[in-house]
Amino acid sequence: xSSVPLAEERDQxxxxxxxxxKESINITGFWTFLVTDVLIFAxxxxxxxxxxxAAALGPTSVQLFKMGPVMLETLLLLTSSFTIGxxxxxxxxxxxxxxxxxxxxxxxxxxxxxxxxxxxxISFAHIGATWHTSAFLSAFDILVGTHGAHVTxxxxxxxxxxxxxxxxxxxxxxxxxxxxxxxxxxxxxxxWIFIFTxxxxxxxxxx
Amino acid sequence: xxxFIVHLIHTLFPKTVLFPDILLIDLGLVVGGIGLFxxxxxxxxxxxLWREWLTxxxxxxxxxxYLIAAIVMLFRGGIDAEMIRAQLALPGTHFMPxxxxxEVFTTHGTIMIxxxxxxxxxxxxxxxxxLMIGARDVAFPRINAMSYWLFACGAIxxxxxxxxxxxPDAGWTAYPPYTGLAFNPGPGENYYFLALIIxxxxxxxxxxxxxxxxxxxxxxxxxxxxxxxFIWSAMVTSALVLFAFPPLTVALAMSLFDRLFGSxxxxxxxxxxxxxxxxxxxxxxxxxxxxxVIPLFGVFSEVVATFSKKQLFGYPIMVASxxxxxxxxxxxxxxxxxxMGAGPGVNVFFGLSxxxxxxxxxxxxxxxxxxxxxxxxxxxxxxxxxxxxIPTFVIxxxxxxxxxxxxxxxxxHNSYFVIAHFHNxxxxxxxxxxxxxxxxxxxxxxxxKLNEKQGRVAFWLFFxxxxxxxxxxxxxxxxxxxxxxxxxxxxxGWHELNVISTVGALIMGAGFVALVFNIVWTLVYGERDLxxxxxxxxxxxxxLPSPVPEYNFARVPVVHARDAWWDMKQKGQSLxxxxxxDVHDIEMPRNTPVPFLLGVAFFVVGFALTFKWWxxxxxxxxxxxxxxxxxxxxxxxxxxxxxxxxxxxxASLGRLQG
Numbered sequence: 105x106s107s108v109p110l111a112e113e114r115d116q117x118x119x120x121x122x123x124x125x126k127e128s129i130n131i132t133g134f135w136t137f138l139v140t141d142v143l144i145f146a147x148x149x150x151x152x153x154x155x156x157x158a159a160a161l162g163p164t165s166v167q168l169f170k171m172g173p174v175m176l177e178t179l180l181l182l183t184s185s186f187t188i189g190x191x192x193x194x195x196x197x198x199x200x201x202x203x204x205x206x207x208x209x210x211x212x213x214x215x216x217x218x219x220x221x222x223x224x225x226i227s228f229a230h231i232g233a234t235w236h237t238s239a240f241l242s243a244f245d246i247l248v249g250t251h252g253a254h255v256t257x258x259x260x261x262x263x264x265x266x267x268x269x270x271x272x273x274x275x276x277x278x279x280x281x282x283x284x285x286x287x288x289x290x291x292x293x294x295x296w297i298f299i300f301t302x303x304x305x306x307x308x309x310x311x
Numbered sequence: 312x313x314x315f316i317v318h319l320i321h322t323l324f325p326k327t328v329l330f331p332d333i334l335l336i337d338l339g340l341v342v343g344g345i346g347l348f349x350x351x352x353x354x355x356x357x358x359x360l361w362r363e364w365l366t367x368x369x370x371x372x373x374x375x376x377y378l379i380a381a382i383v384m385l386f387r388g389g390i391d392a393e394m395i396r397a398q399l400a401l402p403g404t405h406f407m408p409x410x411x412x413x414e415v416f417t418t419h420g421t422i423m424i425x426x427x428x429x430x431x432x433x434x435x436x437x438x439x440x441x442l443m444i445g446a447r448d449v450a451f452p453r454i455n456a457m458s459y460w461l462f463a464c465g466a467i468x469x470x471x472x473x474x475x476x477x478x479p480d481a482g483w484t485a486y487p488p489y490t491g492l493a494f495n496p497g498p499g500e501n502y503y504f505l506a507l508i509i510x511x512x513x514x515x516x517x518x519x520x521x522x523x524x525x526x527x528x529x530x531x532x533x534x535x536x537x538x539x540x541f542i543w544s545a546m547v548t549s550a551l552v553l554f555a556f557p558p559l560t561v562a563l564a565m566s567l568f569d570r571l572f573g574s575x576x577x578x579x580x581x582x583x584x585x586x587x588x589x590x591x592x593x594x595x596x597x598x599x600x601x602x603x604v605i606p607l608f609g610v611f612s613e614v615v616a617t618f619s620k621k622q623l624f625g626y627p628i629m630v631a632s633x634x635x636x637x638x639x640x641x642x643x644x645x646x647x648x649x650x651m652g653a654g655p656g657v658n659v660f661f662g663l664s665x666x667x668x669x670x671x672x673x674x675x676x677x678x679x680x681x682x683x684x685x686x687x688x689x690x691x692x693x694x695x696x697x698x699x700x701i702p703t704f705v706i707x708x709x710x711x712x713x714x715x716x717x718x719x720x721x722x723x724h725n726s727y728f729v730i731a732h733f734h735n736x737x738x739x740x741x742x743x744x745x746x747x748x749x750x751x752x753x754x755x756x757x758x759x760k761l762n763e764k765q766g767r768v769a770f771w772l773f774f775x776x777x778x779x780x781x782x783x784x785x786x787x788x789x790x791x792x793x794x795x796x797x798x799x800x801x802x803x804g805w806h807e808l809n810v811i812s813t814v815g816a817l818i819m820g821a822g823f824v825a826l827v828f829n830i831v832w833t834l835v836y837g838e839r840d841l842x843x844x845x846x847x848x849x850x851x852x853x854x855l856p857s858p859v860p861e862y863n864f865a866r867v868p869v870v871h872a873r874d875a876w877w878d879m880k881q882k883g884q885s886l887x888x889x890x891x892x893d894v895h896d897i898e899m900p901r902n903t904p905v906p907f908l909l910g911v912a913f914f915v916v917g918f919a920l921t922f923k924w925w926x927x928x929x930x931x932x933x934x935x936x937x938x939x940x941x942x943x944x945x946x947x948x949x950x951x952x953x954x955x956x957x958x959x960x961x962a963s964l965g966r967l968q969g
Binding site: 129130132133136137139140141143144146147148151154155158159160161162235236237238239240241242243245246264267268272277281 | 582
């Protein structure tokens with residue numbers, strides 16, 4: 105048995121983004137990229153775990169974290185994961201307008217998440233809790249900041265995809281691009297669940 | 312005038328005098344640069360350079376680019392090594408100032424590992440992997456070119472530090488807190504961090520590319536257990552890159568942020584934890600050792616089978632042991648700093664895991680020997696490197712096991728014993744392997760064999776020079792000489808051994824000269840190889856003419872056995888008897904300036920951040936994003952090579968019937 109099936113052997117009922125061999129290879133490549141991104145976050149999480157108690161003269165996590173905005177951010181991001189899922193569902197049924205609408209909604213929810221997060225960071229800076237203050241805050245800022253930067257990048261990525269969809273409609277190639285974007289977006293959602301649990305919930309309980 | 316322009320002028324024309332030798336070399340570079348410019352303009356080669364090389368996405372050309380860079384960097388790192396040996400040859404020498412000595416051993420290590428070893432390996436991957444698996448290119452040709460230009464941009468950034476003055480001086484590992492602003496205020500370490508981050512992004516993309524290529528792009532019939540061992544090694548190496556480089560990127564970025572933006576990850580105050588850097592660095596650093604040697608295990612497996620005229624002995628065990636090494640290599644990083652004091656439990660765990668790696672490695676050594684057993688061995692240069700590798704690597708491995716014994720390591724730590732050990736495995740494994748692969752695949756890349764007689768001279772100089780240089784260093788280590796030592800007084804009993812070691816370094820230098828002579832001689836006078844299969848090879852790359860046409864395979868081969876080409880030859884088949892109707896249009900990637908421009912933009916970002924010229928860094932970053940967005944909107948990234956053109960090419964090579 106060959107591990108690379110010939111074109112005629114392939115299942116003709118594959119979803120649109122997998123139907124073309126070349127695009128399917130691109131999706132494998134994107135999964136592989138996500139592996140490296142998982143490891144970036146793993147390194148940041150482990151640094152945070154080591155430095156969590158190194159608050160020096162600055163505030164500890166119990167003193168600093170406010171759960172209200174964090175709950176809002178969680179709600180926004182989890183919902184956006186649902187909307188991009190609906191977008192991919194629409195894409196597979198060939199509904200380009202619905203797909204674009206769901207993507208716009210996803211971007212808006214993402215933008216809400218990012219603005220709430222920026223608001224958090226500004227309020228921390230106001231009480232003098234910047235990453236110069238302590239190793240704990242450095243590790244916290246770089247972990248949460250890297251995630252926020254990923255979400256911001258994702259919003260602009262989605263914007264470029266909207267232009268391409270507008271111009272070209274749903275083709276094997278645009279479908280693959282939307283699908284990899286959705287993988288990326290779900291991945292950020294999963295990372296956020298870990299941030300919510302191990303950074304915020306845990307940090308609110310354990311000083 | 313904006314502040315950064317004043318800063319720019321001050322950096323480019325410093326008030327303090329640079330080292331006179333550096334000024335001399337700068338002068339030489341300027342004269343050489345002007346000479347090259349005039350030559351290129353006179354012969355009208357700029358267009359050719361741009362069309363054929365700077366914008367290429369062809370894996371075979373990218374291989375050549377990697378190879379050129381690797382050999383230039385071997386020269387640079389080699390000069391550093393000779394300078395180190397000159398400084399240490401005699402007691403109480405002041406061949407160069409202490410600060411310059413620090414810079415030289417730092418750049419020696421960094422360049423040899425990141426800018427010589429890795430690109431040389433990627434040169435072999437690019438040259439051979441798609442041919443061996445019967446593919447027309449790698450999975451992502453454009454990303455492949457991006458990887459190269461990011462690597463090149465990192466390498467240039469790192470080497471510019473030396474031209475301007477103020478190279479990094481904290482060793483190739485760059486441990487904090489010494490790399491922090493408090494102790495190291497100049498731009499030197501910024502060069503190090505930025506160059507390695509940028510080159511590291513490129514390397515990570517190469518890892519993704521070759522993993523997907525080997526997993527998804529194999530010719531029909533080439534199952535996992537029919538892959539040549541070099542492909543296994545490429546696959547495993549790519550997986551190692553994938554898992555090793557993210558922690559490095561994170562550690563380097565944190566150190567850089569400490570320096571540029573005032574964060575407190577690894578500072579001494581504010582609760583910073585320098586040992587966290589050391590952990591993250593070696594979490595990358597130990598798998599990196601295997602990234603540097605596993606590809607060469609693959610090379611040796613191909614070379615030994617070809618030149619013993621036998622199938623590789625114990626193929627499944629070879630695959631299993633390569634996988635075992637991959638998994639074990641993640642569990643050994645603490646053995647680089649047993650003296651951290653993590654406690655006996657932790658140290659014993661990492662000592663044992665380190666010793667365990669010796670088992671699969673030993674299995675491989677025996678399998679190579681058993682492959683030779685009863686074979687008809689041809690002593691080509693490639694095979695000579697293989698034969699030299701076995702004893703050298705065994706001794707390097709055995710001293711590695713000595714270092715893994717925790718109580719003994721407290722004595723060996725930071726001494727010349729460690730230097731001797733890792734040069735023993737890196738030169739004996741990596742460099743010998745790279746040269747073996749170079750001699751083996753040179754005819755496939757350039758269409759003529761490297762001169763064997765000259766190659767033998769280079770081989771013996773390298774082999775003898777290596778042992779003369781490094782066996783005294785084991786003894787020096789046992790006599791208490793520490794690494795990164797600037798100078799030492801007479802009367803410690805180190806004198807004679809250091810002289811011998813320096814003589815060895817000069818012999819290795821002569822070996823390098825012989826190698827370059829060999830290459831240049833072959834390029835000028837080499838005899839064209841018209842068969843495409845000068846070694847009577849076993850794997851698919853030898854079924855093609857040399858050099859290989861742009862599209863590699865006019866018809867994708869079907870694989871029925873492990874050594875696919877050998878199997879075809881035994882059955883009297885050939886890929887050379889194409890009938891015209893077998894040839895169809897071929898979809899090929901189109902050349903693009905995007906990767907080159909991306910490298911330029913990244914270079915602007917890196918250079919500007921080194922000196923904290925924020926506006927320029929902003930412009931560079933905007934350039935990076937603009938190029939990525941442009942690339943996303945570019946749907947015209949491939950073209951169709953007409954069947955007629957392919958037929959014509961194949962006919963001119965005499966491979967078409969009728």
